[in-house]
Amino acid sequence: MRGKARLLCAGEALIDMLPRQTAEGETAFVPYPGGATYNAAIAAARLGLPTTVFTGLSTDLFGARLTRAMEADGVDTSLALRTGRPTTLAFVSLTRGHAQYEFYDENTAGRMIGVEEIPAIPGGVAAALFGGISLAVEPAAEAYAALADRAQAAGKVVMLDPNIRPGFISDPARYRARLDRLLAKTDILKLSDEDLHWWQGTGDAQALLGCGPSLVLLTRGAKGAVAYRKGGAVEVAADPVGVVDTIGAGDTFNAGFLAGLEEAGALTRDGLQAAPDDVLTAALTLATRAAAVTVSRAGANPPMRSDLA
DSSP states (O other): OOSSOSEEEESOOEEEEEEEEOTTSOEEEEEEEEOHHHHHHHHHHHTTOOEEEEOEEESSHHHHHHHHHHHHTTOBOTTOEEESSOOOEEEEEEETTEEEEEEEOTTOTTTOOOGGGOOOOOTTOOEEEEESGGGTSTTHHHHHHHHHHHHHHTTOEEEEEOOOOGGGOSOHHHHHHHHHHHHTTOSEEEEEHHHHHHHHTTOOGGGGGGGSOSEEEEEOGGGOEEEEETTEEEEEOOOOOOOSOOTTHHHHHHHHHHHHHHHTTOOSHHHHHHOOHHHHHHHHHHHHHHHHHHHTSSSSOOOOGGGGO
16 A cells, blocks of 8 residues: 555565476475565555565565565565665475475675664654564664664654574574563564564563563464453454465564554554553454465465455
8 A cells, every 4th residue: 555654664575485396396496575574564565554664675686576576565665775785585495384494695685784774764654563584683683673773762663573583593692682672672572482482481471561562462373363461461363274384474464463553543652552452352353364364375475455354
């Protein structure tokens, strides 16, 4: 949806190399636009939430493809940092629909972003979403952490989804320390069961409310999702659906939740604090329904708002 951006998505846009079979029966990898930030931006725009993106985009053929795809769905790419460095590639393997990734990310356009290159937060933006592999590798990780500081200082709603990829993390202690720093700046924290266990061990998602967020979202696959806040929680069931693969499901969930808050007029810090249970339930429902459509399709292909009518 075109218009003055209400959401800033900050992080990686890359190429997912998805496994396919040729007509001769050989295994091949086919390039598709992807990455946590790219997926969330596309999903948000398709759900009617005007979105802009800050990421590192290459001027190579893959970067041009990413740019065209985002702009075709109405995502504003004017903040993106464009360089001649290559595009990050993520080779994907699927086991019963669940994706595992092997990243090729050295010296890429998405990774080589400095703190001095982060943009000012556009005035119309109400919320900023951070997460994905962009928080695990330097120098980009420090740049995005600084941008989160800037968004928080400007009074924007900050949402964090670390979307943890353990095989991509070379220094777990440093990465955990960065997540802890970001957590203190976060209004909405979204975690999967797997994220919670890697980051906090056997930790309690609700206990993270004492570390900064006013809302903690926990997604539990087929068991649905729950939103914790001080004084209580709301929970929704997942839509039963045949899973093709899980690529982009969490990113779609994030976009759906923020779109739901925007529809209710609650996409502000005060609005989030004051949101009644029915507003959170509606936002969670939109998020889980949108994610269910994404997992029913091959690759990250979020629904349009009209698909959920």
